Amino acid sequence: MSYVLYYSPGAASMAVHWMLIEMRVPFEARLVDIDAGQQHDPDYLRLNPSGRVPTLVVDGSPRHESAALLMLLAERHPDAALAPAPGSTDRAAWLELMIYLANTLLPAMRDWFYADSDGDPAGADAVRALAQRRIEQACDRLDARLADDRRYLVGGTLSTADFLAIMLMRWTRNMPRPAIGWPHLGRYIRALRALPSFIELNTREQLTEWRNDDDRRA
Numbered sequence: 001m002s003y004v005l006y007y008s009p010g011a012a013s014m015a016v017h018w019m020l021i022e023m024r025v026p027f028e029a030r031l032v033d034i035d036a037g038q039q040h041d042p043d044y045l046r047l048n049p050s051g052r053v054p055t056l057v058v059d060g061s062p063r064h065e066s067a068a069l070l071m072l073l074a075e076r077h078p079d080a081a082l083a084p085a086p087g088s089t090d091r092a093a094w095l096e097l098m099i100y101l102a103n104t105l106l107p108a109m110r111d112w113f114y115a116d117s118d119g120d121p122a123g124a125d126a127v128r129a130l131a132q133r134r135i136e137q138a139c140d141r142l143d144a145r146l147a148d149d150r151r152y153l154v155g156g157t158l159s160t161a162d163f164l165a166i167m168l169m170r171w172t173r174n175m176p177r178p179a180i181g182w183p184h185l186g187r188y189i190r191a192l193r194a195l196p197s198f199i200e201l202n203t204r205e206q207l208t209e210w211r212n213d214d215d216r217r218a
């Protein structure tokens with residue numbers, strides 16, 4: 001199996017990058033500088049016509065969409081046990097959460113960060129206000145799910161839902177209400193940020209923000 005990940009530090013590629021590190025599978029990481037507009041380079045657009053990251057080239061075929069890539073990797077590496085097996089008790093909750101994060105929270109994040117460029121700048125404040133409400137509702141929902149002191153979102157073990165949720169929670173760090181301020185979410189975030197694979201991910205992506213104080217190496 002061969003993997004080439006096109007990523008940008010801290011972007012939607014982060015969850016996929018984390019999962020590849022956690023699984024300890026060989027892969028090549030290629031930087032796409034989205035601040036410099038490299039996602040619009042013709043060579044990159046041939047791999048990903050939407051001009052976004054991530055792209056994961058899987059055995060020579062370019063694949064997209066962070067949540068789909070996480071689910072695909074879980075399917076291709078069942079031994080890593082990063083998704084409940086089909087037919088298992090936790091499968092439905094995992095599917096529900098993956099789709100909720102990808103279908104409700106991730107688009108609200110896109111609206112928050114890209115309101116001025118994806119739509120009419122004149123309406124951007126209204127778009128951001130709605131996005132903020134949706135993001136905070138998602139934090140309420142995740143916080144309620146974690147209120148029983150569970151360590152992971154689904155089934156008592158680390159799963160793709162945690163990679164996706166933590167990436168999205170990280171994006172709230174400069175929003176009016178950062179996710180770390182919710183009581184149960186805050187505990188969950190601190191626990192997952194302590195995972196060696198998350199620390200390694202931040203080191204490889206050269207990210208210094210949003211790390212536990214005692215993990216900061218940079």
Ligand SMILES: N[C@@H](CCC(=O)N[C@@H](CS)C(=O)NCC(=O)O)C(=O)O
Pocket residue numbers: 010011012013034039051052053054064065066067106110
């Ligand atoms: N739904 C896509 C969203 C990808 C996305 O919006 N990526 C952003 C970075 S977080 C991007 O590539 N932005 C560059 C641009 O839109 O020009 C996914 O989950 O993979």
